[in-house]
Amino acid sequence: MLSQAVAATFRQHFGSTPLVVRAPGRVNLIGEHTDYNQGFVLPAAVDKEIYFAVALNNTTDINLYSSDLQEALSLPAADVHRTDTQWANYLLGVVAQFQQRGLTVPGFDCVFGGTVPIGAGMSSSAAVECGLAFALNHLMHTNLDRMTLAHMGQKAEHEYAGVKSGLMDQFASLFGRAGQVVRLDCRSLEYEYFPFDTSTTRIVLCNSGVKHSLASSEYNTRRQECEHGVAVLQKHYPQVQSLRDATPAQLQAHQAEMGDVVYQRCLYVVQENERVDVACRALLAGDLANFGQQMYASHAGLRDQYQVSCRELDILVEAARSLPGVYGARMMGGGFGGCTINLVAVDQVDQFVEKMTAAYQEQLGLKLETYQTTIVYGVGTMEAVASK
CATH class of the missing domain: 3.30.70.890 (GHMP kinase, C-terminal domain)
Known part of the structure; x- marks a missing residue:
């Protein structure tokens, strides 16, 4: 299993036992380019996923490793900024969102990899953002709710990736339910689940x-x-x-x-x-x-x-x-x-x-x-x- 492989890579690199988080990509059945126009979308989380192995490291440094690309990036938690390493910007943008809320992010180690096809319109970037946001929220005991995490992922995409995306992708990754699609009202943020029978x-x-x-x-x-x-x-x-x-x-x-x-x-x-x-x-x-x-x-x-x-x-x-x-x-x-x-x-x-x-x-x-x-x-x- 990929989750096991990511956890094993983490142990090889950092020598500790991580929290393992799964973040799905998404499909959108209908409702395209409506989210940033405060309209309606109908997404679902799907089994193309990104796995994260994350642990606090008792230092002031952030160490990131992409197991798919076999690339690493490290920098001080107090000096988070956009870098020339594009994949890392999605993660660093999430860290910046915690910091902008006045939350001190301690040093941590992170390995991630997955099966969400890049550039296929399945929101690999949102899965990356939401997976790390969820992991840090868990490890730091900040008790932020899922909608807040979705907004943090969206703002990370705006500020660190330069994409003025709507909220749908992050919402779908965080709020998915098996066997159901979810209609999100992108203005009120009210949502409703609808059954989708994958047996037929x-x-x-x-x-x-x-x-x-x-x-x-x-x-x-x-x-x-x-x-x-x-x-x-x-x-x-x-x-x-x-x-x-x-x-x-x-x-x-x-x-x-x-x-x-x-x-x-x-x-x-x-x-x-x-x-x-x-x-x-x-x-x-x-x-x-x-x-x-x-x-x-x-x-x-x-x-x-x-x-x-x-x-x-x-x-x-x-x-x-x-x-x-x-x-x-x-x-x-x-x-x-x-x-x-x-x-x-x-x-x-x-x-x-x-x-x-x-x-x-x-x-x-x-x-x-x-x-x-x-x-x-x-x-x-x-x-x-x-x-x-």
Whole structure:
């Protein structure tokens, strides 16, 4: 088991017995780019995970080791800052969040590694942030609740990774429940769980192999475009605090003032919030066909209105659409690469993977990685496995 391997690596490097924490990546069934617009999202924690081995070391130094990259970084706890080592910034950003709350972070040792594919839109960065935040909260006895830890992870991403992400990724990693998806209201932070029956339907991810970085200018540009649209609307409708409050009719009435690009960005977000609502009602009714149609519509909006898809993702969605047992498919994550998420009948999964792999090779000459995922519980501790 990977958790045992990470714990063993920790003992080899630091010679003590660590706390072992598991932090899952996430999928988002529907509701993309809505979180930073105070809208609705529908994520779930999945069994692609990052494991942490962490212990306080009775010094004033922080020692970090990435077992996947076999790279280390050390610095004084009193001198936490952004570094040129990108992977370490996600962790150091979390430490800074404790310090900004007036909490003194003692020296600690940390080894981490995992199975969340990097750049696949499954929020490996959020898993890294939430896993360390949970571990330090436990070791330091600071008694911060999970929502506070989620916000700390989000701010670490903003301040140390330079990505103005919404709260969904950290929330999903911390609040996941096995066999359930969770709808988060990104304004009020109220949330509700919905059953997702993985005995009849599997979530299969198809990795385009295109690497993307949410820190790219395009992600932050989309956020600015949405904010511009809200600023236009507020001149006419003071009650509109975010796109969550806007209607298609209001957007259309001021399309000329916004310009077509901003109008399309905003219209996508307003329509995507409605799709999340329809999709949740479909889950309660056991209507996977309707749920799948919302996924296809979501992808079309991301492709044409929000313009964050790419040729590889579009080919994967279209290939899935024609296969038996597929309820729905769409790109998932920030965009410009990463995975598509597909809902597939259990008895059709093997054929689906075979056909998709062949189609991707035939159309693009590229090898396709696929992942079958199970919905699991959120961040938690594990027993450190005794060395053998």
